[in-house]
Amino acid sequence: MYHLRMFAVFCTDIANDRISTDSNWAKLRNEILNLAETCQKASGEQSKHTDWLHNGDVCKLLNISKRTLQHYRDTGVLPFSQIGHKCYYKREDVDRLLETKSVKSNTNKSKSNK
Numbered sequence: 001m002y003h004l005r006m007f008a009v010f011c012t013d014i015a016n017d018r019i020s021t022d023s024n025w026a027k028l029r030n031e032i033l034n035l036a037e038t039c040q041k042a043s044g045e046q047s048k049h050t051d052w053l054h055n056g057d058v059c060k061l062l063n064i065s066k067r068t069l070q071h072y073r074d075t076g077v078l079p080f081s082q083i084g085h086k087c088y089y090k091r092e093d094v095d096r097l098l099e100t101k102s103v104k105s106n107t108n109k110s111k112s113n114k
Contacts, residue, residue: 062101
């Protein structure tokens, strides 16, 4: 919150044409960079908790049909949450399924090559 307040003060100073020295411009630049870093950290942490995918996204990522996705839901292969008639999936669950499928695929390929 401090960075936002300082940024607002500097913006006001710019609007009133009070920043004329190099050191003031350097302070402004540093505040903008700090604010950008703070925002990036906050959005990165937030996106970890809110990264949900819907049916179409999951089908594209896994390269499967809607019917196969339904089978994954029915058999508990892929956890999901439902709101009304829409199903949502956590990205980390989809990524985990992708990893396990690729490990199985690589294992099967190495067995067939022997």
